Amino acid sequence: MQEEHVAVADGENEVRHTDYIYMVSDKMLVISMIAELDHHLADEMREVIDDVIDVRGVEDIIFDFSRINFMDSAGIGLIMGRYRKIHEKGRIYVAGAGEGISRILLISGLHKLVVVSSDVNDAAKKILEGKRGN
Amino acid sequence: MNKNSNSFEIIFDSKSENESFARVVVAAFCTRLDPTLEEISDIKTAVSEAVTNCIVHGYEGREGKISLKCELNDNELTIEVHDDGVGIDDIERAMEPMYTSKPQLERSGMGFSFMEAFMDELHVKSGKHSGTTVMMKKKIGVNN
Numbered sequence: 300m301q302e303e304h305v306a307v308a309d310g311e312n313e314v315r316h317t318d319y320i321y322m323v324s325d326k327m328l329v330i331s332m333i334a335e336l337d338h339h340l341a342d343e344m345r346e347v348i349d350d351v352i353d354v355r356g357v358e359d360i361i362f363d364f365s366r367i368n369f370m371d372s373a374g375i376g377l378i379m380g381r382y383r384k385i386h387e388k389g390r391i392y393v394a395g396a397g398e399g400i401s402r403i404l405l406i407s408g409l410h411k412l413v414v415v416s417s418d419v420n421d422a423a424k425k426i427l428e429g430k431r432g433n
Numbered sequence: 434m435n436k437n438s439n440s441f442e443i444i445f446d447s448k449s450e451n452e453s454f455a456r457v458v459v460a461a462f463c464t465r466l467d468p469t470l471e472e473i474s475d476i477k478t479a480v481s482e483a484v485t486n487c488i489v490h491g492y493e494g495r496e497g498k499i500s501l502k503c504e505l506n507d508n509e510l511t512i513e514v515h516d517d518g519v520g521i522d523d524i525e526r527a528m529e530p531m532y533t534s535k536p537q538l539e540r541s542g543m544g545f546s547f548m549e550a551f552m553d554e555l556h557v558k559s560g561k562h563s564g565t566t567v568m569m570k571k572k573i574g575v576n577n
Contacts, residue, residue, distance in 0.1 A: 334453075335453055337449075337452045337453060337481050337485065338449055338452055338481075338485040338488070338489065339449035339450055339452050339453065341539075342449060345539070368474070369456075369474070369477060369478075369481075371478050371481040371482055371485070371544075371547065372482060372485075372540075372541045372542075372543040372544050372546075372547055373485060373540075373541070375541040375543055376538075376539040376540055376541040377539065379539070379541060380539040398470075398471075399470070399471070399474040402474075403478070403547075406546075406547070406550060407541065407543055
């Protein structure tokens, strides 16, 4: 089983957990949540995401919400924390958020810190265009 | 007994996997009132915040029991979430938006703000070492 976080981040480009999937491509990290994003899942993902950022030199992160309909303030904390970690090099993208999650982003003011995209492809396109523009 | 009333009470361990359990139970309990998706989402968020507070702040990650009581009277839902944890020193400060006593745990400080925003009423009772009780009310179906 590939449970060793750093080892996984080091070698694999796509890792599937029960509650989330992440993919690394170049300096872009895509995290797709499968379970609802609450304090339980945020705690489970935080360390893994930070390992991947450090080991793979991740600059941009896409949080893919297309499979879930629920996030609470713990999700806000998770995204804010990753924003602080990478904002000097890259940006955070929120993709595929439905009505409920969009409302949470709006009320918390987080929509001002992240780039809201319709889906992962749209976010990835924005990242590539941004890099080419530099 | 009022035939338009219903209630339940459960006690569960202060484990983070019970956050989703608690919000799903409350959502299921209200379904006979035919709530909108938005109302269900509001209620789930408020329950999730209250239960997470018990785990992270009340018991500070230690073992303990959380009690969840729900009552329906006609179309009004009352939720009470209680822990026997450390209690809140300064309730007013704890309820300020963006304030958190645990920034190192990446708490956003928005828990009480969300409960307030998504429910009609929010009352917090707490005392040092006597635990915390959060009581919330919401009328379901008023905007339908």
